[in-house]
Amino acid sequence: MAEFSTSIKENGDIRIINLKGYLDAHTAPTLENNFTELINSNNFKIIVNFEDLAYISSAGLGVFMAYIENIRDNKGDIKLTNMSDKVFNIFDLLGFPLLYEIYKKEEEAIKKFSGS
Amino acid sequence: MSVRNKNKAGELRVKSKTENLSEIRDFVSTYALAAGMPAASIDNIILAVDEACTNIIKHAYKLSPQGEIIIKIDYDEEKFTVTIIDYGKSFEADRVPQPDLQKYYREHRVGGLGMYLMKSLMDDVEYISIPGEYNQVLLSKNIRSG
Numbered sequence: 001m002a003e004f005s006t007s008i009k010e011n012g013d014i015r016i017i018n019l020k021g022y023l024d025a026h027t028a029p030t031l032e033n034n035f036t037e038l039i040n041s042n043n044f045k046i047i048v049n050f051e052d053l054a055y056i057s058s059a060g061l062g063v064f065m066a067y068i069e070n071i072r073d074n075k076g077d078i079k080l081t082n083m084s085d086k087v088f089n090i091f092d093l094l095g096f097p098l099l100y101e102i103y104k105k106e107e108e109a110i111k112k113f114s115g116s
Numbered sequence: 117m118s119v120r121n122k123n124k125a126g127e128l129r130v131k132s133k134t135e136n137l138s139e140i141r142d143f144v145s146t147y148a149l150a151a152g153m154p155a156a157s158i159d160n161i162i163l164a165v166d167e168a169c170t171n172i173i174k175h176a177y178k179l180s181p182q183g184e185i186i187i188k189i190d191y192d193e194e195k196f197t198v199t200i201i202d203y204g205k206s207f208e209a210d211r212v213p214q215p216d217l218q219k220y221y222r223e224h225r226v227g228g229l230g231m232y233l234m235k236s237l238m239d240d241v242e243y244i245s246i247p248g249e250y251n252q253v254l255l256s257k258n259i260r261s262g
Contacts (some may be wrong), residue, residue, distance in 0.1 A: 025170040026134035055141075057166045058229035084158055092231055093236055 014045045016106065020052040023060035031060070035067045035109050047109045051082035056090055060091020060112065072112050077101065079109040124151070125190045132173045132183035132202070140169055143196065148213060151191040151260055158238035159198065161257055168200050168253050169228035176204025176251060197256040206245040 004027035007018045007037060017040050023031065044064055048064075081103045083091065091097065103109045128143045130136040144165045148158040169185055177183035186201040234255065235241050240252040 022138065024134070024137050024166060025173065026137055048165070053190075057137075057163060057170065058233055059170055061229060090163070093233065 005029060006030060006050060008034060008038075008059050011110055012114070014109050014110060015043045016047045016049055018049045022055040023036065023053060024055070024057045025059035028059045028063050031063045032066070035063065039067065039074075042074075043072050044074040045074065045113050046071065046078045048078060048104060049082050049106050050080065050084070050087055053084070058094070061091065061094060062077075063097065064096075070101070072097070073082070077113070079103060079112065081106045081109045082088055091096060124192060125188070127189070128184050128185075128187045130249055132177040132179075132185055133181045134170070134173055134205070136185075137166055137169060139167055140185075143187065144189065147189045147191065148196060151196050151259060153196060157196075157257055157259075159252075161198065161255070164234045164237045164241075164255050165198050167202065167234050168255065171207075172200065172202045172204060172251075176202045177206060178205065191259070195256055196259055197254065199252045200255070202251050204251065206247040206251055207243065207249050226227055243249070 004019075004021040004023055006020070006043045009018070017034055017038075019031070021027070035046075039042075048070070064078055064080075069077055079101045080091070080096075082105065083102065088102070091100075091102065096102070101109070101112065103112070119173045126147055128140065130139060133212050141162045144162050145158060150162050153161070165187065169187070172183075172185055173179065183202060188199040188201075190197045190199070211214070238255045239258050240254070244252045244254075
């Protein structure tokens, strides 16, 4: 069975979700639960760090689309960071860079949340 | 799992559960490696097959876990072909439009991306659907293409 896990760390009012392993139709609900919990506890500034993510399918990409509007309506955002070329290519193929801020490093996304 | 290099073909039968997606990906990966495909092509084929099987689980079998999915692989020096068969609800591939991500975003739609990915990642995608009997999707990639 595919291994997938997440961990969440705090940085001021920013919450950073670290993804690890394989994000597919089977494991996507784990990430959905993370977003639901963050939204329910009024955390809308969210960074997702992809550094340890080995694989993503469209079921995984769909998770980001499912929550982004609610989060932006609450003056927050989902910023994506530290993607491997392989994972970025899939986001790029589906046009995500037009709709999401994608940074090479987590620090850049933190700065963006803090500075503006 | 042993790869039968002699006839360069293999078959995997699994039930329509998302937990089987990783076994399906491993199966495809083993054969794509044996076929000598470039790493980027292997990644693309694995994702395309995952998307096809996810669509079958969600749409043909509507998340019922007892459906059967048959994945057949055939390859020669030029072409790597994956044939995926299911006995669920038939599917009209021609009626799935190319996704407009901005529109999906506005309409909160999260499905429909898989088909677009499959067509983008493979050299050829063909559907055959015989209502009440079976559906078949054929994914192929030239061995030397990127």
